Amino acid sequence: MARKPLTNPRKNASQNRSRATVDALIEATARILVREGFEKASTNRIAELAGVSVGSLYQYFPSKEALVAAVIDRHNQEIMRVVRAALAETIELPIEKAVRRLVAVAIEAHRIDPKLHPVLAEQIPRTGQLKDVEAFNREILSLVRAYLESRSELRKIDPELAAFACVSAIEAVAHNAVLNQADTLSDKMVRTLVDETTRMVVGYLR
Amino acid sequence: MARKPLTNPRKNASQNRSRATVDALIEATARILVREGFEKASTNRIAELAGVSVGSLYQYFPSKEALVAAVIDRHNQEIMRVVRAALAETIELPIEKAVRRLVAVAIEAHRIDPKLHPVLAEQIPRTGQLKDVEAFNREILSLVRAYLESRSELRKIDPELAAFACVSAIEAVAHNAVLNQADTLSDKMVRTLVDETTRMVVGYLR
Amino acid sequence: MARKPLTNPRKNASQNRSRATVDALIEATARILVREGFEKASTNRIAELAGVSVGSLYQYFPSKEALVAAVIDRHNQEIMRVVRAALAETIELPIEKAVRRLVAVAIEAHRIDPKLHPVLAEQIPRTGQLKDVEAFNREILSLVRAYLESRSELRKIDPELAAFACVSAIEAVAHNAVLNQADTLSDKMVRTLVDETTRMVVGYLR
Amino acid sequence: MARKPLTNPRKNASQNRSRATVDALIEATARILVREGFEKASTNRIAELAGVSVGSLYQYFPSKEALVAAVIDRHNQEIMRVVRAALAETIELPIEKAVRRLVAVAIEAHRIDPKLHPVLAEQIPRTGQLKDVEAFNREILSLVRAYLESRSELRKIDPELAAFACVSAIEAVAHNAVLNQADTLSDKMVRTLVDETTRMVVGYLR
DNA sequence: GATGAATGAGTTTTCATTCAT
DNA sequence: GATGAATGAAAACTCATTCAT
Incomplete structure (x- = not known):
């Protein structure tokens, strides 16, 4: 899981960004599930709370x-x-x-x-x-x-x-x-x- | 609440019908919730399983x-x-x-x-x-x-x-x-x- | 329109009742149209406000x-x-x-x-x-x-x-x-x- | 509000698309209201006449x-x-x-x-x-x-x-x-x- | 005649998902 | 990769009308 931090800075940057996006999405999902329940937890809402577009959500999660x-x-x-x-x-x-x-x-x-x-x-x-x-x-x-x-x-x-x-x-x-x-x-x-x-x-x- | 069956026969009949409908709906809902979860429990499906129309469902339950x-x-x-x-x-x-x-x-x-x-x-x-x-x-x-x-x-x-x-x-x-x-x-x-x-x-x- | 009031009292009574029902329905319709607009003026609501059943409404008005x-x-x-x-x-x-x-x-x-x-x-x-x-x-x-x-x-x-x-x-x-x-x-x-x-x-x- | 067309081309494109959709919806609504009255103006029909999906209608108009x-x-x-x-x-x-x-x-x-x-x-x-x-x-x-x-x-x-x-x-x-x-x-x-x-x-x- | 429970087609609305930009 | 407009199937819900009682 831990990649050499000093090499591949570009790639790492984008990997970090990806990781951050994924985390934000998971976190947003958890929050909405708690607040509003499964039913009301729409992907658009989740993406919005995570601060990314729905498109990005589907980039990382197939469903x-x-x-x-x-x-x-x-x-x-x-x-x-x-x-x-x-x-x-x-x-x-x-x-x-x-x-x-x-x-x-x-x-x-x-x-x-x-x-x-x-x-x-x-x-x-x-x-x-x-x-x-x-x-x-x-x-x-x-x-x-x-x-x-x-x-x-x-x-x-x-x-x-x-x-x-x-x-x-x-x-x-x-x-x-x-x-x-x-x-x-x-x-x-x-x-x-x-x-x-x-x-x-x-x-x-x- | 319990009326003698020979008086009010008309009203009792319809009360019984109502009661049966309500019970059927609750039962159907419970069954679908168990089988398929809240998500899949659509009102149309519930009504169908209960053997009544959606309209009747909404006659008795506002949502x-x-x-x-x-x-x-x-x-x-x-x-x-x-x-x-x-x-x-x-x-x-x-x-x-x-x-x-x-x-x-x-x-x-x-x-x-x-x-x-x-x-x-x-x-x-x-x-x-x-x-x-x-x-x-x-x-x-x-x-x-x-x-x-x-x-x-x-x-x-x-x-x-x-x-x-x-x-x-x-x-x-x-x-x-x-x-x-x-x-x-x-x-x-x-x-x-x-x-x-x-x-x-x-x-x-x- | 004016029938002999002293004969046919039974019939007249029911005619009067009919007339009253029709009037109540028209009045209720007018009121609801004003209050809530055509869209929200449902026949059930009209009948309720007129104090009769929907069935009666359709007895007097075909639609x-x-x-x-x-x-x-x-x-x-x-x-x-x-x-x-x-x-x-x-x-x-x-x-x-x-x-x-x-x-x-x-x-x-x-x-x-x-x-x-x-x-x-x-x-x-x-x-x-x-x-x-x-x-x-x-x-x-x-x-x-x-x-x-x-x-x-x-x-x-x-x-x-x-x-x-x-x-x-x-x-x-x-x-x-x-x-x-x-x-x-x-x-x-x-x-x-x-x-x-x-x-x-x-x-x-x- | 009016941006130079050569800058922000992406955004302008989508803004124009949005604008066109909104206009089409308003126009379609007006037409149907005239032709068939408020009653018959269903959102599905409006969307269809506007050449967009119902979903788009609700993207721009909450009701x-x-x-x-x-x-x-x-x-x-x-x-x-x-x-x-x-x-x-x-x-x-x-x-x-x-x-x-x-x-x-x-x-x-x-x-x-x-x-x-x-x-x-x-x-x-x-x-x-x-x-x-x-x-x-x-x-x-x-x-x-x-x-x-x-x-x-x-x-x-x-x-x-x-x-x-x-x-x-x-x-x-x-x-x-x-x-x-x-x-x-x-x-x-x-x-x-x-x-x-x-x-x-x-x-x-x- | 009166009642109101029941109907179900039709409406409004939502939301997972796609895709052009 | 990212964006968000667009999609449309499917869900929630309404209401004119019928009909058994």
Whole structure:
């Protein structure tokens, strides 16, 4: 992805410009999807908000669907980056800390453009990206499961089910916390919520 | 509202006809939303599937949005009915049974047309029904909280937060169970999942 | 038109009811035409304002066009009645008084539902009532012309042209007076205007 | 606004194309309004007659009403141009010639697409252009009044009323001459009519 | 006769996409 | 490459009219 910056300045310039246009389009699409919903998100409007012509939009994206897919992709990448980083750190921590970290990262991940979520969720089945999301979900579940299996201090339970229950619970608390109570949720309340959720999950696993 | 069938036969006939038309339209809308998404749900198609003319559609619903709002309403009513009934029974049960009942009803509620959920979710902010959903959420939270406060055998925790954590956890497990794994979820697995979730929540509360 | 009132009371009752319905429909149509224009004047709306069902509307008028034609007819009748009455009186008056009377009746006639005028004007060519209006115009012109010919005190001019010029001038002053300045026209101003117009026309004819 | 044709050729090209499209649409609308009335003037038909797509119509006009408003505006502009030019010349002429000129220009103005007039008249109250028309009427009245005030040879009369009466009379004769008798009006008759009307008005003013 | 639910052709309007400049 | 005018299929919506009750 990173090309030699000192050579090919002309080409780089235009590559940068292209990149900037693509980014602007994705960003504009995301914004309009949030503000007005999929229905009202017309390509002309998107192009206008991105500050380019419709023609240019179609230079970079073959269809509206492709644009939306790009938004989904970008959003997924961001979430995956955050979550994967956390999971990688977590693997070595003792349960208490690990769970606390998972809860925290779940909230962090849900705070990434939370209003975009439901809009994209409806489109995912239609853009063929269900596979990606499911794969990611499986990846997380399997990492958590592996972690649980590696911890001898835990009581005997089906690690598959336990992972499922834990991940669900954590994700849900994060989801509800961010989405439903977004405005009224003070930092202190978030911390308490992290404590409680951690306690619930840890209590369950031990 | 319910008139004796032998009086007002004329009016009742036409009322029934109206009612049937309205129901058919809502049903058709729900079906198309599930099958093809909001985008493809054109009023002409909806009318056709409902077996009435577009004109009739607009006789009863001033816009496509109004129709979708009606679908959301109907869906919400069904869920509320199921959940309220369960909560009413639950209030007198001991914790273990109460939680088990809540988990079960959460799954039951999520099994009501689960594919409709994400489609409606996108529309709710735009149809002005957020208030309704939020009110329902608050209602549940407050009932659960009242239950927790009434139970002396529980450890000391902020009942607000505890209720929030429990309801989130339960709801999420149900949501994930029904939505993500719908096809592969055997009855036995569901039962095990109910067990696990119950254990998690009860362990947390005691 | 007047049937024996004491016999056939039943039938008369229903005839009266019919008559009332027809009148209500014509009146409702006129009102809506004024308020919202031809385009927005739907038969359903008209029926509603008239307090009857659409079905009844079509019992009495075979089409929307027929309804509008009835409105035009009623309006024309009213104007004709007023104008004819005035012309009949006028024929024997000396010029000064005759002209003054014509000016007065022109204003009176234009005050009959003045906002309805432009709306009906557009429809007249399409309802086949142009003939009626033209015939009425010719009738007036010919009466005025006959009057002018009968008055020996007038200077020699082509009575056809003179009649045309006089009627036009009178009608126009009335039209502008009523339509353009409707709100701001005090009774005193109207009287002055009648004076001026009379003077103009009389001066022209002598 | 007028750019040198050799600079900005690209932009000018597209500006010209736009301008041509807009003009074609206004022209097509006017034609259809005349031929078939407001009712039958559908946007698809207008676009077709203009030789462009409906999409283009809506690129330039947000609604059918806006199109009609543009037609009204164009028509008003044309009339105003003709009338203003005549009034400017008139101001220095002696009465006889001035009145003759006004009568002539009134006829000329009414000959601009006379069938369009009644159709537009109905729409004006609904397009918010009443203000424009009224302002123009006031402008004319005030110019004529100023003229009358500047002429010492006239008898003493309220110049406001005199202007009103004269303008009305002139306008009416022109209106009736053009509209009602359009087909049968020979040039000679028109000339005689101008003579007569001039005589009437001049006689009145002296 | 009266009613008003139902009809569906026809209208207005939108928007993804193309293409001449 | 960029532009934005143009396209036209398809969507939302209206309304004169019919007809079962």
